[in-house]
Amino acid sequence: MNLISVQIPWRDGGLYMQQIIEQLEEKRKAAILGGGQHRIDIQHGRGKLTARERIDLLLDEGSFEEWDAFVEHRCTDFGMADKKIPGDGVVTGYGTVNGRVVFVFSQDFTVFGGSLSEAHAEKICKVMNQAMKVGAPIIGLNDSGGARIQEGVASLGGYADVFQLNVLASGVVPQISVIMGPCAGGAVYSPAMTDFIFMVKDSSYMFVTGPDVVKTVTHEEVTAEELGGAMTHSTVSGVCDRAYENDVETLLMVRRFINYLPANNREKPPYRPTPDRANRMEMSLDTLIPDNPNMPYDMKELIYKVADDNEFWELQPEHAQNIIIGFARMDGYSVGVVANQPKVLAGCLDIKSSIKAGRFVRFCDAFNIPILTFVDVPGFMPGTAQEYGGIIKHGAKLLFAYAEATVPKITVITRKAYGGAYDVMSSKHLRGDVNLAWPSAEIAVMGPKGAVEIIFRSDIGDEVKIADRTEQYRLKFANPFIAGSRGYIDDVIAPHATRKRVCRSLAMLREKQLDNPWRKHDNIPL
Ligand code: HXC
Numbered sequence: 388m389n390l391i392s393v394q395i396p397w398r399d400g401g402l403y404m405q406q407i408i409e410q411l412e413e414k415r416k417a418a419i420l421g422g423g424q425h426r427i428d429i430q431h432g433r434g435k436l437t438a439r440e441r442i443d444l445l446l447d448e449g450s451f452e453e454w455d456a457f458v459e460h461r462c463t464d465f466g467m468a469d470k471k472i473p474g475d476g477v478v479t480g481y482g483t484v485n486g487r488v489v490f491v492f493s494q495d496f497t498v499f500g501g502s503l504s505e506a507h508a509e510k511i512c513k514v515m516n517q518a519m520k521v522g523a524p525i526i527g528l529n530d531s532g533g534a535r536i537q538e539g540v541a542s543l544g545g546y547a548d549v550f551q552l553n554v555l556a557s558g559v560v561p562q563i564s565v566i567m568g569p570c571a572g573g574a575v576y577s578p579a580m581t582d583f584i585f586m587v588k589d590s591s592y593m594f595v596t597g598p599d600v601v602k603t604v605t606h607e608e609v610t611a612e613e614l615g616g617a618m619t620h621s622t623v624s625g626v627c628d629r630a631y632e633n634d635v636e637t638l639l640m641v642r643r644f645i646n647y648l649p650a651n652n653r654e655k656p657p658y659r660p661t662p663d664r665a666n667r668m669e670m671s672l673d674t675l676i677p678d679n680p681n682m683p684y685d686m687k688e689l690i691y692k693v694a695d696d697n698e699f700w701e702l703q704p705e706h707a708q709n710i711i712i713g714f715a716r717m718d719g720y721s722v723g724v725v726a727n728q729p730k731v732l733a734g735c736l737d738i739k740s741s742i743k744a745g746r747f748v749r750f751c752d753a754f755n756i757p758i759l760t761f762v763d764v765p766g767f768m769p770g771t772a773q774e775y776g777g778i779i780k781h782g783a784k785l786l787f788a789y790a791e792a793t794v795p796k797i798t799v800i801t802r803k804a805y806g807g808a809y810d811v812m813s814s815k816h817l818r819g820d821v822n823l824a825w826p827s828a829e830i831a832v833m834g835p836k837g838a839v840e841i842i843f844r845s846d847i848g849d850e851v852k853i854a855d856r857t858e859q860y861r862l863k864f865a866n867p868f869i870a871g872s873r874g875y876i877d878d879v880i881a882p883h884a885t886r887k888r889v890c891r892s893l894a895m896l897r898e899k900q901l902d903n904p905w906r907k908h909d910n911i912p913l
Pocket residue numbers: 498499500501502531532533534535536537543546547569571572573574
């Protein structure tokens with residue numbers, strides 16, 4: 388039915404209503420056109436979609452309900468009174484992703500460069516507040532020149548209002564940031580406080596100060612891409628969780644990613660039925676561990692082989708590769724996986740890997756997602772770079788995160804679990820619920836050779852004696868049975884039975900109840 392042709396028997400036979408509806412349609416058309424066809428063409432010419440096209444791809448078809456399409460800025464300086472575009476540079480509202488409600492804001496670069504005005508910020512805050520009330524995730528599509536320069540401090544206030552809500556929503560509903568264009572200055576701190584950041588390669592960047600300021604202050608010459616592009620943040624800094632080729636791929640991946648997450652902190656993890664049997668045996672795992680304990684192997688092979696349908700959603704795959712984090716499903720339910728990677732730095736824990744895994748463990752704990760930990764760790768990384776960089780404090784983050792987590796925690800030690808790193812990696816002592824070991828597990832203070840060279844220092848130089856003592860130490864400690872005799876592990880299992888044992892443990896733990904003592908909040912070492 389054409390709305391405009393509707394005749395309502397009210398005031399001049401409906402003429403008044405008809406005029407209002409016409410005005411409404413005009414405004415809606417203007418809102419949809421944003422900064423105009425020319426700017427839309429420029430956006431497309433750069434390989435980028437518009438704010439609305441992005442929402443259409445992200446949400447289930449036809450599910451988007453837009454709010455505040457008629458909001459305009461209130462700025463009168465610098466000729467702005469005459470430049471008003473309905474919606475003011477951000478499209479906001481809610482819709483569904485695979486049938487589940489999500490709230491969304493999408494900055495429109497064609498309107499004042501997507502810059503954030505007071506009104507623009509109010510729109511974002513409105514959907515964030517509503518998302519918290521109904522317990523639904525918030526997805527922000529960022530493409531903005533930052534603070535609306537014409538508005539000055541009012542815009543800064545708007546940013547701070549968004550920051551405040553990011554913090555209040557943290558741990559209440561999942562927050563996902565997708566960076567699809569510029570994101571610079573203080574504006575980076577809103578995404579930084581959300582749970583996950585996705586970036587688009589070659590068309591998005593994030594930095595606190597741009598290349599020009601960098602050149603003036605530090606005399607470094609660097610491009611925007613090198614300073615804060617998707618590759619930089621997904622490899623070096625770890626700011627970004629995943630980077631994809633273009634807008635379309637990124638948004639489709641976000642749609643898939645959100646399926647792993649509960650809608651809020653009161654929900655259990657989502658369930659997706661699977662034909663993959665919980666008791667499936669994986670015989671090839673019996674030969675995963677090389678005979679030589681110093682030979683690496685790929686821990687990802689284990690993760691893929693035990694997970695439902697051999698699917699694993701890895702986060703930060705290019706950053707701190709000595710630890711692996713991500714989501715999988717076991718018997719249909721989402722789990723967070725944390726695993727040492729013996730292929731990189733022998734799986735040592737260092738500053739970056741501790742921070743990477745620590746934050747992930749805290750996300751899982753906040754959102755009731757069980758944590759499955761695979762351990763093969765020779766210890767913390769030694770050296771001045773690590774000590775000067777504060778490995779003590781940063782390593783403590785992962786320890787702290789595991790120790791405070793009350794969600795179901797299942798640990799499988801495949802090989803080395805040495806020293807403090809044994810304690811840290813979801814050990815029994817940190818309230819691990821089910822701690823299993825493969826027969827190849829070596830649970831000890833340190834590796835045999837290092838141990839012998841300390842306790843038999845006087846024998847150093849006598850190769851035969853050292854070799855003999857090393858072998859004795861290996862026989863005594865490089866196995867899972869001493870830890871088993873103390874109950875530090877619950878069972879020694881055949882590698883091929885790992886999936887079955889983990890699925891059973893998770894089923895047993897589904898109704899787990901555990902609370903930490905009351906406090907205002909903890910004081911995790913930052
Ligand atoms: C108002 C802005 C704007 C802004 C861009 N525009 N940024 N308008 N406030 N911050 C407008 C431009 O005037 C232009 O309008 C249109 O958006 C597109 O911008 P272009 O420069 O033509 O686009 P491009 O060449 O792609 O460059 C994009 C850009 C550049 C790199 C983002 O626009 C830029 O450097 N903008 C300023 C960035 C900045 O310094 N922001 C403030 C940062 S401080 P027309 O009408 O010509 O199309 C900050 C503090 C946050 O954000 C603090 C939080 C605590």
